[in-house]
Amino acid sequence: MAPEEITELLKKEFGEFIVGSKFDTAHPRVGVRADAWPEVARFLRDDSRTGFNMLRCVTALDLLEDDTLCAEYDLHAIRAPKSGAAPYELIHGICIEVSVPRNNPRIPSVADVWRAADWHEREAYDLMGIIFENHPDSMIGPNGKHPRRILCPDDWVGHPLRKDYLFPMEYHGIPAVTEMGQTRPVH
Amino acid sequence: MADVVLEALPDINADLSAEMLADPQQDFPTEEMLVNMGPQHPATHGVLRVVLRTDGEMVLEAVPHLGYLHRCAEKIGETLAPYQYIPYTDRMDYLAGMNNNLAFAEACEKLSGLEAEISQRAKLIRIIFAELNRIASHLVAFGTYGLDLGAFTPFLYAFREREYILDLFESTCGARLTYSYITIGGVTDDLPDKFVDVTREFLDYFEPKVIEYNNLLTHNHIFVKRTANVGVITKKDAIDYALTGPVLRGSGIQWDLRKLPGSGYEDFDFEIPFGRGEKGAVGDCWDRYYVRICEMQESVKIIRQALDRLAGTEGQEVTHKKGKTLKLPADEIYHEIENPRGQLGFMIRGNGSVIPDRVKARGPSFCNLSVTERVCSGVLLGDMAAIIGSIDVVMGEVDR
Numbered sequence: 048m049a050p051e052e053i054t055e056l057l058k059k060e061f062g063e064f065i066v067g068s069k070f071d072t073a074h075p076r077v078g079v080r081a082d083a084w085p086e087v088a089r090f091l092r093d094d095s096r097t098g099f100n101m102l103r104c105v106t107a108l109d110l111l112e113d114d115t116l117c118a119e120y121d122l123h124a125i126r127a128p129k130s131g132a133a134p135y136e137l138i139h140g141i142c143i144e145v146s147v148p149r150n151n152p153r154i155p156s157v158a159d160v161w162r163a164a165d166w167h168e169r170e171a172y173d174l175m176g177i178i179f180e181n182h183p184d185s186m187i188g189p190n191g192k193h194p195r196r197i198l199c200p201d202d203w204v205g206h207p208l209r210k211d212y213l214f215p216m217e218y219h220g221i222p223a224v225t226e227m228g229q230t231r232p233v234h
Numbered sequence: 235m236a237d238v239v240l241e242a243l244p245d246i247n248a249d250l251s252a253e254m255l256a257d258p259q260q261d262f263p264t265e266e267m268l269v270n271m272g273p274q275h276p277a278t279h280g281v282l283r284v285v286l287r288t289d290g291e292m293v294l295e296a297v298p299h300l301g302y303l304h305r306c307a308e309k310i311g312e313t314l315a316p317y318q319y320i321p322y323t324d325r326m327d328y329l330a331g332m333n334n335n336l337a338f339a340e341a342c343e344k345l346s347g348l349e350a351e352i353s354q355r356a357k358l359i360r361i362i363f364a365e366l367n368r369i370a371s372h373l374v375a376f377g378t379y380g381l382d383l384g385a386f387t388p389f390l391y392a393f394r395e396r397e398y399i400l401d402l403f404e405s406t407c408g409a410r411l412t413y414s415y416i417t418i419g420g421v422t423d424d425l426p427d428k429f430v431d432v433t434r435e436f437l438d439y440f441e442p443k444v445i446e447y448n449n450l451l452t453h454n455h456i457f458v459k460r461t462a463n464v465g466v467i468t469k470k471d472a473i474d475y476a477l478t479g480p481v482l483r484g485s486g487i488q489w490d491l492r493k494l495p496g497s498g499y500e501d502f503d504f505e506i507p508f509g510r511g512e513k514g515a516v517g518d519c520w521d522r523y524y525v526r527i528c529e530m531q532e533s534v535k536i537i538r539q540a541l542d543r544l545a546g547t548e549g550q551e552v553t554h555k556k557g558k559t560l561k562l563p564a565d566e567i568y569h570e571i572e573n574p575r576g577q578l579g580f581m582i583r584g585n586g587s588v589i590p591d592r593v594k595a596r597g598p599s600f601c602n603l604s605v606t607e608r609v610c611s612g613v614l615l616g617d618m619a620a621i622i623g624s625i626d627v628v629m630g631e632v633d634r
Binding site: 161 | 490
């Protein structure tokens with residue numbers, strides 16, 4: 048199915064929870080409201096018309112101009128061939144976009160739908176600060192429950208990929224200052 | 235001399251109850267212990283740390299801890315022009331630099347519409363180098379896997395052949411490990427004189443070597459005992475964890491991005507090797523290992539075909555002049571290619587200027603490694619090295 052058809056199908060099933068879609072791009076994507084996302088994800092995986100069994104990637108984006116953070120889920124549906132010897136076939140692919148406000152970025156986890164989401168969501172929390180609720184590998188931090196960090200140390204402050212991230216001046220006594228005596232540039 | 239009265243030795247089982255003595259399982263009471271494997275362990279192929287909860291020789295739980303090589307390459311991508319970012323992609327999967335360059339370059343070209351202007355010769359050169367690097371990368375995987383399991387000789391054999399490939403790379407672009415040769419708009423330079431002849435010579439030399447590897451390691455009785463039926467990944471798990479590359483194909487799923495339309499490999503004739511469970515169950519360590527061996531042979535086939543097609547393309551421009559000053563449109567793309575370790579994807583979002591808004595790399599090793607937690611529960615401690623080695627991770631790419 049083309050991305051347009053998948054969007055039509057989702058709109059028929061979930062109505063108001065499907066928000067916005069972009070097709071005139073190299074990366075066609077459908078917007079889904081955060082509160083309905085696990086339900087939509089389960090439908091995408093289990094329904095015979097969609098059958099998205101492979102979560103390829105989760106990309107977290109900081110859209111400073113819209114004041115939102117956004118997680119993009121790239122999905123593939125692959126299936127075994129009808130006859131024995133041929134390779135697996137690609138049925139179709141789609142990208143799902145879940146946008147949340149910057150000041151309260153919470154998206155329900157889909158790690159129980161696709162196990163691949165587990166580490167991707169931990170990475171998205173670590174680097175972008177999107178809190179995935181009910182993540183199987185969660186811990187309690189100063190601001191409540193969140194997925195465990197995966198690349199940065201557990202006591203790291205801030206989320207490096209945010210556009211307004213400030214580089215730390217030091218970490219456990221290790222100064223983050225260049226030889227010229229200047230601090231690192233703030234991007 | 236006084237009589238020495240020998241005292242009866244105390245009964246060592248005196249403090250055990252009758253039921254405990256009757257149950258042979260209770261002979262050696264065990265307790266759980268946490269074992270820290272890595273980050274400086276030779277079998278973890280880099281700085282991977284796995285915390286094992288063990289009971290005797292059994293591993294009950296294995297939790298990988300990453301991030302020792304984390305450089306936040308994605309943040310660096312937001313401060314550089316795409317052309318400047320190419321050298322950073324080398325350093326992700328440093329055993330397959332060419333393939334990493336290719337993935338990023340293709341993503342940028344597809345996003346900006348430069349793809350149609352790449353010459354046929356540049357495309358063929360890219361395929362030749364991507365496949366040569368696949369062989370070099372699988373040789374390291376093959377050699378170090380033997381090393382993990384106590385076979386030292388195959389490692390030397392593998393590095394002997396890899397040396398020839400690195401010499402070919404050096405003669406073309408000057409570098410032996412981090413090439414930055416495949417770049418946006420084609421490749422940085424044309425092939426040196428006699429490259430085609432030397433490469434053909436290498437392929438003729440290399441093909442029989444694979445048979446030697448099979449005799450040396452693949453069908454070695456000890457090796458098969460260590461790898462067959464160990465660390466089985468089912469088809470369902472493989473797709474659910476989004477495993478890719480030889481790890482996915484080892485589980486019996488014949489899936490390769492190079493067979494999809496638009497990959498550039500459409501009119502090449504090659505097979506997709508996949509695990510058949512020849513020595514044990516489908517998806518065991520031996521299957522994953524053997525898929526790599528077969529892939530080297532398929533790559534040889536592809537390179538031969540590409541070399542044949544190079545004839546008649548001499549003189550074509552291999553470096554597009556727009557590459558260095560490429561401006562990315564205000565749009566985004568997610569593009570994946572088949573790396574030696576699996577599907578390497580780049581998500582790039584441009585904003586109309588030279589510097590992109592966001593660069594995201596999906597490393598195949600990162601996703602493949604996530605399955606260890608599932609596979610490594612309930613295995614023997616000695617099998618940990620076999621399982622982690624068969625997944626073949628490069629930590630530079632896991633941590634990015």
